[in-house]
Amino acid sequence: MIHIQGVTKSYGQGNLKTDVLKDIHLTVSEGEYVAIMGPSGSGKSTLMNILGALDRPTQGTYQFQGRDLSQMEAIELARVRNQSIGFIFQQFQLLSRLTAQKNVELPLIYAGIRGLKRKEMATTALNRVGLADRRDHLPSELSGGQQQRVAIARALVNQPDLLLADEPTGALDQASGDNVLDLFDGLHQEGKTIVMITHDSEVAARANRRIDILDGRIKETSQAGGSV
Ligand code: ADP
Ligand code: ADP
Numbered sequence: 001m002i003h004i005q006g007v008t009k010s011y012g013q014g015n016l017k018t019d020v021l022k023d024i025h026l027t028v029s030e031g032e033y034v035a036i037m038g039p040s041g042s043g044k045s046t047l048m049n050i051l052g053a054l055d056r057p058t059q060g061t062y063q064f065q066g067r068d069l070s071q072m073e074a075i076e077l078a079r080v081r082n083q084s085i086g087f088i089f090q091q092f093q094l095l096s097r098l099t100a101q102k103n104v105e106l107p108l109i110y111a112g113i114r115g116l117k118r119k120e121m122a123t124t125a126l127n128r129v130g131l132a133d134r135r136d137h138l139p140s141e142l143s144g145g146q147q148q149r150v151a152i153a154r155a156l157v158n159q160p161d162l163l164l165a166d167e168p169t170g171a172l173d174q175a176s177g178d179n180v181l182d183l184f185d186g187l188h189q190e191g192k193t194i195v196m197i198t199h200d201s202e203v204a205a206r207a208n209r210r211i212d213i214l215d216g217r218i219k220e221t222s223q224a225g226g227s228v
Helices: 044-051 074-084 100-110 115-128 144-156 174-189
Strands: 002-011 018-028 033-037 059-064 085-088 162-166 193-198 209-214 217-222
Touching (some): 033 044, 044 162, 144 174
Parallel strands (some): 033 193
Antiparallel strands (some): 002 018
């Protein structure tokens, strides 16, 4: 699904040029559950932005589902993102004036899905995360754990091929974080491909494969404790 070869990402020019990612090679197969782990400033978010088609590498190639995204125009990248990738963020990024249901419907609005179909799809996604009974609540009326589950429903509602999660438990207490990771386990068992960024080794251990990134380089790839 993901095939990254020789990817470098640089910012600035001339003497001020810094390589934030350095000669990254990475392959992720369909159905894998991968944690990318590294300290602050190691390049995790930069790699995530490339994986999520939010940004392009300076050098190297990124093939996603057989298509080379490294040369793609921004508008085409947006299409890949909307159709194939679901995003989960540390701070949930829900719209505060919209109910849980409406937040989950948003990607479907962008996809041009209307009326009853849209409602049904959002309800299915909210059911999947166990929050159908909170559909009419605003984010401020939900706990952090519940807000993240709404955000996961929003990420799932388009049935994306890849789920990208950036510190998904970073803003949650232990119990709510575990709940989110249990949800990821279930999605992995259903065959979803998941790439999760974290700086927490206990969180990374929940994935089936761990990739360490340090100073812009992939340091090692080792199997973590999780079961396949
Ligand atoms: P992490 O997510 O692991 O904390 P980042 O990918 O955010 O790391 O950043 C890696 C390095 O790249 C940091 O040193 C950061 O300052 C630098 N960096 C990130 N984005 C930019 C940018 N737009 N311009 C210049 N430097 C950047
Ligand atoms: P979770 O494990 O899903 O994070 P919590 O244990 O944090 O749930 O919250 C328990 C209950 O308290 C939730 O069902 C939620 O409805 C309610 N609750 C938590 N935080 C808030 C809040 N800020 N406003 C309203 N209700 C809240």
